[in-house]
Amino acid sequence: SQQGEEDPQALSIQEGENATMNCSYKTSINNLQWYRQNSGRGLVHLILIRSNEREKHSGRLRVTLDTSKKSSSLLITASRAADTASYFCATDASRDSGNTPLVFGKGTRLSVIA
Amino acid sequence: ETGVTQSPTHLIKTRGQQVTLRCSSQSGHNTVSWYQQALGQGPQFIFQYYREEENGRGNFPPRFSGLQFPNYSSELNVNALELDDSALYLCASSFFGTVYEQYFGPGTRLTVT
Numbered sequence: 001s002q003q004g005e006e007d008p009q010a011l012s013i014q015e016g017e018n019a020t021m022n023c024s025y026k027t028s029i030n031n032l033q034w035y036r037q038n039s040g041r042g043l044v045h046l047i048l049i050r051s052n053e054r055e056k057h058s059g060r061l062r063v064t065l066d067t068s069k070k071s072s073s074l075l076i077t078a079s080r081a082a083d084t085a086s087y088f089c090a091t092d093a094s095r096d097s098g099n100t101p102l103v104f105g106k107g108t109r110l111s112v113i114a
Numbered sequence: 115e116t117g118v119t120q121s122p123t124h125l126i127k128t129r130g131q132q133v134t135l136r137c138s139s140q141s142g143h144n145t146v147s148w149y150q151q152a153l154g155q156g157p158q159f160i161f162q163y164y165r166e167e168e169n170g171r172g173n174f175p176p177r178f179s180g181l182q183f184p185n186y187s188s189e190l191n192v193n194a195l196e197l198d199d200s201a202l203y204l205c206a207s208s209f210f211g212t213v214y215e216q217y218f219g220p221g222t223r224l225t226v227t
Binding site for chain 1: 157158
């Protein structure tokens with residue numbers, strides 16, 4: 001079953017605009033990660049935010065996490081046509097230690113029009 | 115591009131047949147996880163292998179099985195294929211620990227007819 005739910009399901013913007021995607025989840029987490037997938041290929045890790053962090057930046061990416069609301073957002077600033085992809089949030093399954101499987105949402109399909 | 119490779123890239127099988135998918139993990143990683151991604155959905159966790167043993171399993175039937183080899187590469191085997199098994203199968207490697215990111219391969223597209 002899916003843990004996270006991304007919103008919106010699809011987003012279309014002009015090049016240069018900012019894109020914001022949201023993710024909600026149901027259970028407690030150790031960390032939340034965002035991944036990008038181009039055209040049904042492998043997933044690329046973008047950024048990881050731990051449960052005790054509220055905001056994190058990486059280049060043009062900004063991620064926020066609100067554990068009280070069980071939600072996260074991914075902001076891509078100054079979007080480019082190459083940012084066109086599906087974006088997924090993924091949470092761990094919250095075990096005490098060791099590797100935990102990632103639980104993915106259904107993703108947001110971002111289209112950036114040149 | 116990650117250092118994770120998968121083979122084959124595409125595969126077409128008939129219902130009832132068996133299939134083996136292969137994954138080579140990134141150098142330095144000792145854990146492999148397998149995911150199934152149906153069209154338009156997010157990846158769903160199948161199982162994970164660490165130290166050549168299954169270390170967690172998602173909601174998949176026993177006809178989904180796997181192996182991990184001493185060099186940390188892995189296989190996913192699916193018996194008695196069903197039409198709903200048609201999907202992109204992704205493997206991801208990582209290093210066993212408490213907080214981690216996973217490195218995904220390009221996937222194997224399986225079509226069951």
